Amino acid sequence: MIKRRPARRKLLTFAIIALCTFFSGWGLPGAFVYADTSPSITIKTTVGFNGEYKWNSLVPLSVTVTNQGASGVEGNIQLDLNGQGPFGGIYSQHLSLAKGETKTVHFTIFGQLLDGKQAAGYVEWVDNNHTPVKQPLIATGMSEGTTMVGILSDDATFARLLQSQPPEKNQPFPLHLTALHPNDIPADSLITSQLDVLLVSVNQEAKLSPAQKLTIRNWTADGGLYLSVDGKSNSQIWDAVSKKERDPSVANAKGRSLGQYQQLGDIAAQIPALRLPNIPNAALFFLCYILVVGPLTYYVMKKRNRREWNWLVIPLVSLIVSYGIYGYGKWKHGDSVILQNISVVDIKNGGRADVLGGTAFFAPHGGDYQLRFTGSPNVFPIRNNPYREDTYDSLATVSTGPGQTNIQFNNTAFWSLQKSFVYRHLQDAGQFKTSLVEQNQRLTGTVQNQTAYTLHDVKIVCGQSVQSIPKLDPGSVVQVNLPIQPFQPTDQAFTRTPFARSLLPENAAEKKEAGPSREEKLLEMLFNNGTNLEANKLPIYLLGWTDQQPFKNKIMNQPYTTFQLTLVKASLGYTEGTVDTK
Numbered sequence: 001m002i003k004r005r006p007a008r009r010k011l012l013t014f015a016i017i018a019l020c021t022f023f024s025g026w027g028l029p030g031a032f033v034y035a036d037t038s039p040s041i042t043i044k045t046t047v048g049f050n051g052e053y054k055w056n057s058l059v060p061l062s063v064t065v066t067n068q069g070a071s072g073v074e075g076n077i078q079l080d081l082n083g084q085g086p087f088g089g090i091y092s093q094h095l096s097l098a099k100g101e102t103k104t105v106h107f108t109i110f111g112q113l114l115d116g117k118q119a120a121g122y123v124e125w126v127d128n129n130h131t132p133v134k135q136p137l138i139a140t141g142m143s144e145g146t147t148m149v150g151i152l153s154d155d156a157t158f159a160r161l162l163q164s165q166p167p168e169k170n171q172p173f174p175l176h177l178t179a180l181h182p183n184d185i186p187a188d189s190l191i192t193s194q195l196d197v198l199l200v201s202v203n204q205e206a207k208l209s210p211a212q213k214l215t216i217r218n219w220t221a222d223g224g225l226y227l228s229v230d231g232k233s234n235s236q237i238w239d240a241v242s243k244k245e246r247d248p249s250v251a252n253a254k255g256r257s258l259g260q261y262q263q264l265g266d267i268a269a270q271i272p273a274l275r276l277p278n279i280p281n282a283a284l285f286f287l288c289y290i291l292v293v294g295p296l297t298y299y300v301m302k303k304r305n306r307r308e309w310n311w312l313v314i315p316l317v318s319l320i321v322s323y324g325i326y327g328y329g330k331w332k333h334g335d336s337v338i339l340q341n342i343s344v345v346d347i348k349n350g351g352r353a354d355v356l357g358g359t360a361f362f363a364p365h366g367g368d369y370q371l372r373f374t375g376s377p378n379v380f381p382i383r384n385n386p387y388r389e390d391t392y393d394s395l396a397t398v399s400t401g402p403g404q405t406n407i408q409f410n411n412t413a414f415w416s417l418q419k420s421f422v423y424r425h426l427q428d429a430g431q432f433k434t435s436l437v438e439q440n441q442r443l444t445g446t447v448q449n450q451t452a453y454t455l456h457d458v459k460i461v462c463g464q465s466v467q468s469i470p471k472l473d474p475g476s477v478v479q480v481n482l483p484i485q486p487f488q489p490t491d492q493a494f495t496r497t498p499f500a501r502s503l504l505p506e507n508a509a510e511k512k513e514a515g516p517s518r519e520e521k522l523l524e525m526l527f528n529n530g531t532n533l534e535a536n537k538l539p540i541y542l543l544g545w546t547d548q549q550p551f552k553n554k555i556m557n558q559p560y561t562t563f564q565l566t567l568v569k570a571s572l573g574y575t576e577g578t579v580d581t582k
Contacts, residue, residue: 040067040068040069040070040073040132041065041066041067041068041069041073041075041097041125041127041132041133042065042066042068042133043063043064043065043066043077043123043125043133043135044063044064045061045062045063045064045123045135045137046061046062046063046064047059047061047114047137047139048060048061048111048139049148049150049178049180049184049195050178050179050180050184051139051140052139052140052141052142052148052176052178053111053114053139053140053141053142054111054141054142054143054144054146054148054194055111055112055114055141055142055143055144056111056112056143056144056194057111057144057194058108058109058110058111058378058423059108059109059110059111059114059139060106060107060108060186061079061106061107061108061109062104062105062106062107063077063104063105063106063107063123064102064103064104065077065095065097065102065103065104065105065125066097066100066101066102067097067098067099067100067101067102068100069099070099071099072096072097072098072099072101073096073097073127074094074095074096074097074127075094075095075125075126075127075128076092076093076094076095076125076126076127076399077092077093077095077105077123077124077125077126078090078091078092078123078124078125078126079091079092079107079109079121079122079123079124079137080121080122080123080124081109081113081121081137086262086382086383087109087110087112087113087262087380087381087382087383087421088113088383089380089381089383089395089396089397089398090395090396090397090398091107091109091397091398091400092126092397092398092399092400093105093107093399093400093401094399094401106186108378108423110380111141114137114139114141121136121137122134122135122136122137123135123137142174142176143174144194145173145174146173146174146175146176147171147173147174147175147176147196147197147241147245148176148178148194148195148196148197149175149176149177149178149196149197149198149199149241150178150180150184150195150197150198150199151177151178151179151180151199151200151229152180152181152182152184152185152198152199152200152201152204152205153199153200153201153204153229154201154203154204155179157201157229158177158179160234161177161199161229161234161237162177164234164235164238165177165238166238166242171242171245173245175241180198182204182207182208182212185208185212185215185216186212186215190215190216190218190219190224195219195224196224196225196244196245197224197225197227197241197244198216198219198224198225198226198227199227199228199229199237200226200227200228200229201228201229201230202228202230205228218350218352218427221348221349221350221352222348222352225240225241225244227240227241262382262421263358263521263525264342264344264356264357264358264421264525265358265359265360265382265419265420265421266358266419266521267342267358267518267521267522267525268340268341268342268358268359268360268419269340269360269417269419270340270518270521271338271340271360271362271417271563272340272563273338273362273561273563274338274362289317289321292317293314293317293318297310297313297314297317298310301313329415335364335365335559336364336558336559336560336561337361337362337363337364337369337555337558337559337560337561338361338362338560338561338562338563339359339360339361339362339371339553339554339555339560339561339562339563340359340360340361340562340563340564340565341357341358341359341549341551341553341562341563341564341565341566342357342358342359342518342522342564342565342566343355343356343357343358343422343549343550343551343564343565343566343567344356344357344522344526344566344567344569345429345453345550345566345567345568345569346569346570347429347430347431347432347451347568347569347570347571349431350431351427351428351429351430351431352425352426352427352429353425353426353429353550354423354424354425354426355377355422355423355424355425355426355550355551356421356422356423357421357422357423357424357549357550357551358419358420358421358422359371359419359420359421359422359553360417360418360419360420361417361418361555361560362415362416362417363409363412363413363414363415363416363417363418364414364415365414366411366412366413366414367411367412368408368409368410368411368412369408369409369412369418369555369556369558370406370407370408370409370555370556370557371406371407371409371418371420371553371554371555371556372404372405372406372553372554372555372556373404373405373406373407373422373551373552373553374403374404374551374552374553375403375404375424375551375552376400376401376402376403376404376405377405377422377423377424377551378422378423378424379398379405379407379420379421379422379423380398380420380421380422380423381396381398381407381409381418381419381420382419382420382421383396384416384417384418384419395409395410395411396408396409396410396418396420397410406556407420422551422553424550424551426550429451429550430450430451430452430453430474431450431451431570432447432448432449432450432451432542432570432572433447433448433450434446434447434448434572434573434574436480436540436572436573436574436575437574437575438484438574438575441483441484442481442482442483442484443462443465443480443481443482443483443484443540443574444480444481444482445479445480445574446477446478446479446480447460447477447478447480447542447572448475448476448477448478449472449473449474449475449476449477450474450475451474451568452474452548453474453544453546453548453566453568454471454472454473454474454546454548455471455472455473455544455545455546455568456470456471456472456505456544456545456546457470457504457505457506457544457545458470458471458472458478458542458543458544458545459502459503459542459543459544460478460480460482460540460542460572461503461539461540461541461542461543462482462483462484462485462539462540463484463485463486463487463539463540464485464486464487464488464499465482465483465484465485466482466499466502466503467480467481467482468502472544487539494523494524494527495516495520495523495524500520500523500524500527503523503543504517504519504520504523505519505545508520518565519545519565519567522565522567523567526567526569539571540571540572540574541569541570541571541572542568542569542570542572543567543568543569544567544568545565545566545567545568546566546568547564547565547566548564548566549564549566550566
């Protein structure tokens with residue numbers, strides 16, 4: 001036996017080496033195997049503008065995929081951002097590539113998901129559950145206070161402007177210059193990119209498509225600064241940029257936070273059918289339960305000289321009460337999914353609109369759920385507990401296809417809420433046609449609803465004056481007659497002010513809920529993000545409520561009920577006179 005020990009040790013050593021060699025070559029089950037190249041597929045990723053973006057913006061991201069193999073391939077391009085903040089997840093698009101073919105797919109992600117110091121996630125090519133290509137996603141971020149200046153010109157003009165850039169101390173915000181190519185201008189929207197200034201030479205402008213030119217016009221109408229660099233001196237260009245950046249409305253826009261997007265998901269999770277029971281009634285019920293399992297049971301068993309039965313009666317009563325509470329909850333909420341959509345439609349000039357939405361659904365059973373949006377808006381799942389690794393959270397995958405976007409929630413816990421955020425830019429939302437004049441400290445005239453929304457509890461707001469209109473149908477005209485009262489800031493919580501109460505719809509103002517209503521939270525979100533307050537201007541705008549949704553979605557392969565609430569907001573134009581804003 002002693003002579004055989006060395007042989008056993010050699011055999012054990014050989015087995016360990018063999019196992020190590022095996023796992024080093026094939027990987028442990030579930031382990032990550034990094035591969036940045038593939039013999040057949042190559043990918044190139046561009047984030048923002050030349051790899052630069054604003055941390056507080058929606059960032060365009062393009063992935064160019066080339067098939068260098070000997071035959072056609074099919075697979076998915078995926079952004080794996082599953083561990084990144086509240087909007088983390090997997091974003092996927094399907095691709096089919098012929099031999100030698102190159103295609104480019106486009107994504108929109110939150111700048112907050114990126115981190116310039118390390119890989120924020122990965123761009124992957126996935127083929128039959130195999131990932132032959134996986135590259136880190138790295139970009140350079142800057143604060144939302146930075147003025148991003150895009151320059152679409154030849155190299156000599158860019159160098160001239162870069163060299164003449166004024167010192168930072170002379171600017172209200174830091175300037176950052178980035179060279180652009182005509183392909184960097186999207187054909188749909190520049191509004192969410194947080195590009196502040198666009199300097200363009202005539203020869204480069206001629207290379208832009210009609211769709212790109214329309215995108216620039218819309219972006220300019222929403223506050224972007226567009227300048228032709230031909231025929232202007234350096235000082236003229238930078239003086240115009242400085243003047244634009246000193247506008248108080250620009251400072252307000254730079255200070256807004258993407259946190260409002262997550263707020264919309266939280267408001268959507270406040271589903272009317274899932275309200276807590278009446279607190280006094282619940283307190284009375286539990287008081288009766290305590291009396292039954294406590295003094296009453298003790299008294300009855302003592303009188304019958306059966307005190308040892310307490311060990312049986314008390315657990316039995318507790319079990320019956322627990323089953324009753326569960327049965328009540330099941331009866332109250334049912335076995336169907338409950339879906340709620342909350343939206344804010346911000347109507348712009350020319351019939352354009354930005355749609356911000358929050359969606360939440362109640363899952364009565366554990367398992368997998370699919371939420372489908374039509375029209376391909378930008379959608380982002382909101383994680384319930386993004387910063388706690390020890391907390392269970394559903395994994396979400398967003399897949400985009402022709403005319404639709406799906407969010408797949410896997411391994412969803414029963415009786416849980418799953419949330420998402422929706423962004424959509426509309427070109428044909430309609431507008432509110434105005435004929436308003438301010439005179440003798442009053443605002444008078446008419447407003448016509450030229451949108452498709454049937455609004456109720458409409459408010460025309462002039463500073464701190466509010467005119468209520470019970471209903472405003474599409475095509476209808478209302479008379480406006482308001483005193484001019486500039487808005488007066490206060491240290492009081494917004495929802496507790498008389499002004500805030502005057503903006504609520506009648507049914508919400510009458511309810512006595514334990515906490516703020518959905519309508520109160522929507523108004524607070526808008527006002528706290530600087531939506532209406534501009535330092536030296538008299539804000540005049542319209543607010544109206546409707547149950548019409550600016551986007552369509554549904555729960556696939558499940559019965560469900562739907563709740564919807566939309567707040568429509570529009571700034572109103574007027575003819576200026578002498579307005580005393582003091």
